[in-house]
Amino acid sequence: MRYNVCVVGGTGFIGSHLVARLVTLGHAVRLPTRRVEAAKALGVLPGVELVECDVHDPRALERVIAGSDAVINLVGILHSDRGTPYGRAFARAHVELPRKIAQACKDRGVTRLIHMSALGADSNGPSMYQRSKGDGEAVVRESGIAATIFRPSVVFGPGDHFLNTFAKLQRRLPVVPLASANARFQPIYVSDVAQAFARALECDATLGKTYELGGPDVYTLEALVRFAGAACGCERPILPLPDSTARLQAAIFEKLPGEPIITRDNLDSMTVDNVLTGPLAPELDLTPNGLEIAVDYLNGGNWEKRMADYRRFAGR
Structure with a gap:
């Protein structure tokens, strides 16, 4: 089945892979972006419509979602100003925006919402990032939409800012001073994340569920x-x-x-x-x-x- 999908935050690392996967599967993708020029590489893909839009503006968000069969939210940031329980940047990206997206979906009759969270999301977690991600999940669930929520571990792949950063540091430094050396991760390849999202789009069994995503090894x-x-x-x-x-x-x-x-x-x-x-x-x-x-x-x-x-x- 061919879906009209609005991908919010689709111009980033994960988004670019997901948009390519959706197009390959025959879906039409609407891609809101702050600057169309910055996303022109995705705009050349067949079936992709770039729309210049401030997704934090509820009216603009509602307009760009109109006519969609499904909405995917990939917006996420790693850093924020400090605050309690989290800083303003985390609140805006991880809590307020998901609330606006869920409301726009309800107002426009969109019943399929797929939301990107993170492994470790917890409203009572030790970090601002985890608390904001946990609260973001809560507002999506409380919206009344039977959304699918994904919680990936760290995502790697071409263009990532994870393994590539470690490689870059070792090209430049004689020794790598490393914080939290014993922290444990279960990294997942970006194409596998894209596959999971695409699968959820077409699988009714995923409605209203939360899924962890990780690779085969820790x-x-x-x-x-x-x-x-x-x-x-x-x-x-x-x-x-x-x-x-x-x-x-x-x-x-x-x-x-x-x-x-x-x-x-x-x-x-x-x-x-x-x-x-x-x-x-x-x-x-x-x-x-x-x-x-x-x-x-x-x-x-x-x-x-x-x-x-x-x-x-x-x-x-």
């Missing part, structure tokens, strides 16, 4: 940094930092211009394991890729060398 943060270094051919020594030093480092990064590499709130998030509490739901029909698929985009060298680096890291 890694410590230190192991992921080592993997990225091995894959890009620039593996460096890693220096795990004590908590007090890590928090000082994060506080300094927060004050530097630009997007911080790590914040104190990120450290708070990593006090909770970012791993699945059970197996993937069978109705998602998903067999996720392993981390080794990242070797191909982390190193531009020849395939045999890349795989040799991965096998060395994996002890194979």
Whole structure:
């Protein structure tokens, strides 16, 4: 069946992969964006309509959602000003916007809403990020729409800001000082996330349910940094930092211009394991890729060398 799908936040890392997947499946995609020019690479895909729109404006949001069979919300940020229970940026992106999207769906008669949350989302969690994500889930559920909510672990893939950042650091630094080295993650490949969303669009069994998403393996943060270094051919020594030093480092990064590499709130998030509490739901029909698929985009060298680096890291 062909759906008209409005993807809010569809111009980012995950969104670009999901939009491509939806188009491949024959769906029509409406893509609201602050600047059409910035999203023109997606605009050339068949069936994609770019609409310049401020999605935080309820009236504009309602107009762009009109006529859709389904709405997907992918909007999420990693950093915010500080506040209780969270800062203004988290409140705006993770709580207020989902509330506006759910209301617009109700007003326009859209009954299928798919919402991107995060593994560890908890209104009483240790970090502002987790609390805002938990409250965002709550407003979606309280809307009365039988929404599908996804909670992925950290997402990797071409163009990510996760493994690519670790690779970049090791290309530039002789040693990597690492906070929360023992934090645990279950990374999932971006195409697998896109597949799960696309599956939920067509599977009525997912209505009103919340799903965790993760890959086949669990890694410590230190192991992921080592993997990225091995894959890009620039593996460096890693220096795990004590908590007090890590928090000082994060506080300094927060004050530097630009997007911080790590914040104190990120450290708070990593006090909770970012791993699945059970197996993937069978109705998602998903067999996720392993981390080794990242070797191909982390190193531009020849395939045999890349795989040799991965096998060395994996002890194979």
